[in-house]
Every structure is written in C-alpha cells, then in structure tokens.
Amino acid sequence: MDIEEKRSGPAGFERRVGVGIRWKLFGFLLSLVFLLIASATWMATEVTQATLRRDLIQRGAAVSRVVALSAGHSLLANDPLGLDRLVSETKANDPDIAFVAIRDESDVVAAHDRVKERGKPYRPVPPLLPLGTFGDTRADEVVRDGRRLIEYTTPISFAGRRLGIASLGLSMQGLATAQRSIRQRILLAAAVTLVVAFFGTLVLSSIITTPVKQLHRGVLSLAGSETFQPVPVRSSDELGALTRNFNRIAETILAQRTTLQNQKTNLEKKQLQLEEAYVSLEKKQLQLEEAYVSVIHVIAASLDARDPYTIRHSDRVAQMSRALGRRLGMDEEELSHLEKAAIFHDIGKIKATDDVLKGAERLSSANEEHKSHPVDGTEILRMAPSLHRYIPVVRAHHEWYNGEGYPDGLKGDEIPLHARIIALADAYDAMTTDRPYREALSPEEAIDEILQFRETQFSPELADAFAKMVREMPPMDDTILKSMAL
Numbered sequence: 001m002d003i004e005e006k007r008s009g010p011a012g013f014e015r016r017v018g019v020g021i022r023w024k025l026f027g028f029l030l031s032l033v034f035l036l037i038a039s040a041t042w043m044a045t046e047v048t049q050a051t052l053r054r055d056l057i058q059r060g061a062a063v064s065r066v067v068a069l070s071a072g073h074s075l076l077a078n079d080p081l082g083l084d085r086l087v088s089e090t091k092a093n094d095p096d097i098a099f100v101a102i103r104d105e106s107d108v109v110a111a112h113d114r115v116k117e118r119g120k121p122y123r124p125v126p127p128l129l130p131l132g133t134f135g136d137t138r139a140d141e142v143v144r145d146g147r148r149l150i151e152y153t154t155p156i157s158f159a160g161r162r163l164g165i166a167s168l169g170l171s172m173q174g175l176a177t178a179q180r181s182i183r184q185r186i187l188l189a190a191a192v193t194l195v196v197a198f199f200g201t202l203v204l205s206s207i208i209t210t211p212v213k214q215l216h217r218g219v220l221s222l223a224g225s226e227t228f229q230p231v232p233v234r235s236s237d238e239l240g241a242l243t244r245n246f247n248r249i250a251e252t253i254l255a256q257r258t259t260l261q262n263q264k265t266n267l268e269k270k271q272l273q274l275e276e277a278y279v280s281l282e283k284k285q286l287q288l289e290e291a292y293v294s295v296i297h298v299i300a301a302s303l304d305a306r307d308p309y310t311i312r313h314s315d316r317v318a319q320m321s322r323a324l325g326r327r328l329g330m331d332e333e334e335l336s337h338l339e340k341a342a343i344f345h346d347i348g349k350i351k352a353t354d355d356v357l358k359g360a361e362r363l364s365s366a367n368e369e370h371k372s373h374p375v376d377g378t379e380i381l382r383m384a385p386s387l388h389r390y391i392p393v394v395r396a397h398h399e400w401y402n403g404e405g406y407p408d409g410l411k412g413d414e415i416p417l418h419a420r421i422i423a424l425a426d427a428y429d430a431m432t433t434d435r436p437y438r439e440a441l442s443p444e445e446a447i448d449e450i451l452q453f454r455e456t457q458f459s460p461e462l463a464d465a466f467a468k469m470v471r472e473m474p475p476m477d478d479t480i481l482k483s484m485a486l
C-alpha cells in the first residue's frame, strides 16, 4: 500500500496524512466487489448443485417408471428372458445406475442385473432420507452394500392389476463428481472476475480521486512557491466547479501576496535608510564626543600650564597611574580608562582662581574653593555620555581610605580602585615637584610620606605596591615614566 508518513509541506502545510484517498476508495470498492463476487459464487454453487441433484433424482424416477412399464407385460407373460434383457439393457445404458431389480408380487426377485439375486427375496434397506414421490414412484436416499444410493420404487401394474415392483438404485457418485466439477468452474470464473475487478477498481479509484489529488497538489503549490500552475479542470461536475473556484481563489491570493511583497520590500528599503541615518547620527555623535574629549584634554593641559609648578602634572599622574595599574594586572582596556580618568582628575579646577591653582589652598580662604573641584569635575564630564564612566573616579580622587577625605567621606573599598590609584600618583607628583611654599621632596622622602599615611589617606596594599614600584624605577623622568606605563 502506498502508505506515507506524515510530512510537512511548505509553511507547515501537510503534504500527506496516512493512507491516501485513492487507496481508501480502492479498499472500499474492492471489499464491496469481493463481497458481491463471493455472494454470487455461493448462490451459483448452491443453485447449480440443487439443480443437478433434482435433475438426477428426476432422471432416476423416469428410468424407474420406464422399467416398471416395460416389465409389466413380461411379468404377466412370465417372460424371464425379457425381464433379464430389460434389466441388463437399462443397467448398461446409464453408468450411474447401481442396480435394477424386478420383483414379483411376493417380493421375490424376478430379474436383477446381478444374476445371483434372482429368485431370492428382495432385501429392503431402511431409507435414510425420503426424497419425495414422482407420480407413483418413491425416491429415498439409502445405503446399500456400503454405497450411498437413491433407491426408486415403482409399482408394476398391467391392465389395472398389481404385478410387482421395479426397484432401481442410482449411484450418487456421479452427482458428487458433477457437483465438484461445476463448483470448480464457478470458482475459476469467480477468481477471474475478482482479478478483473481488482484492476477495474484500481482504475476507477484513480479516475475518481485524480481531481482531488490535483487540488491537493494545487494547494501545496500555492503555499510553497511564487508561481502557481492552475489545476486542470477535466469534468463538469461538482469537482470541476470546485477546481475552477480554487483556481480563482489562488489567483486572488497570489495577487495579494505580490502586493504584500512589494510593500514589504518598500518597508525594508525605508528601514535600511533609517538604519543608515542612525549610523550616520551615531558617527556624528561619536565625533562630537571625541571633540569634547579633546577639548577636555586641552583644558587639563591648560590648567596644568597655568601654574609653572604643575605643568604636565596631569600627564605624569596619568602615566604613574597606568604604570601601577599594569603592575596590578589590569588589561589594556582598563589601563586606558584609568589613564583617561587620571588626565581628567583635576578638570574641575577650571572654576578655581589662580590662588587655588597655585597651591594657595593651604590658605584657609581658598581651601573650601579647592575642595569643590572634584564635584565641579563631575559636572563637566556629565556633558559627554562617553565620559560618564569617569565621574565616580574623578569625584572620589580626594577621598581618604579612613573616610576623612572629601567630598563624600567614602572609606575603604567604597572608594573606586582607579580613584585610590590616582590619589597615590597625585600625591606623589605633588610632593616631588617644587611648590611656591616648599621645595620638591626626593622620591624616597615622598614614598616615606606616603607610607606614613597608609591606612589613613591611602589604601595600604596600593601604597605598598606604589612604593615598591617607585623604588624599583629609575630616577623620575617623563620619558622613563611613559616607557613604564606602556
């Protein structure tokens, strides 16, 4: 059987489910035809066998009557030779006749095809099944001498006088043979009919279901491809009308699909244009932010340059911070962020007066103004989204490890790591450069000073690492610092 597994067609359409409609129709029609043929075969067999049996019984009755009629004169004339001839000729004329006997009115056998029976009393046998009477002839099914026979009994009369009885046995063997033969022919005819019906049913099923299958293929074609071949219409019945209507619906769907496709293409084009415009805007925003960052760089450098004592201060702090970050195992991206935060760390001083810038913060009048520069720096960085990441670091670079710093009084690990590093580099650079109120400390003196403030101003682990770094590096020089930072 053409049984296919369930398969998914285009867009989830089912291509075939279980047994196809053609095979279902074929199975139904074939079963029907088989039942009809079987019923007809059974009926034909029964009728022909009954007819054969009835013909045989009637034939035997007719023969028995002829024998009785023929024997009357010979019995009356006491003509044993005539009786013998009648019996032998009757037996010889029909191979189905098992025996022929003529008995007189005393039930003594007057003539028999077996001579030894003559003169003996007739041996009656009980009937197994009465088969009816045909005129004055009675027929019974009996078993005589081990054989199944139809035994006929016809009285012999002549001129109104009862003279004896004619008995005739007809073998049923011939009947069985004839019935078997006709049964075989009927079965052969039924087999041939069944084969013809098989192929006829197959063709009929195909003819009936072909339009349905074509419609099915049409639906799959419509669902799965851009092009659609109309389903051929080959009949003018309901299926033909259905096919024509399907073709019209398919054309409508295809037209709508084309329209939708065009609209989708247009939308995709517009989306692409919007994406390009968005990318362009992003580029411009990036350029603006880069320009802003450059400006901040310039401002930081300018701030340092306002005071001859702090010139290039931000660069040195950045390079030392980067060098320490590298020792701490930071990757290149984090080092870059640390370096930028260090450059921006004092950008808030742009609002400060020259007194504050030039180190006069030790004067109480300028101290409060000085303490505002970390917060002022965050306000400047807030104007560029790409610089927002540096705000917490710039704001916290004057926080102390013990919480006594400003502006928020953060302590310990609350202070961002970058801010704690920058604080060290910032303090070290301030101490190792000349100031109006004091001369520069030596690196070792500056380190001693820093170590005195570990756990108060500075993170102890970072202060130790910074001291170790400074002690291991050659005498302070910008070029050397840059090479260390790299």
Ligand SMILES: [Fe+2]
Pocket (backbone or CB within 6 Å): 345, 346, 373, 397, 398, 426
């Ligand atoms: Fe600062």
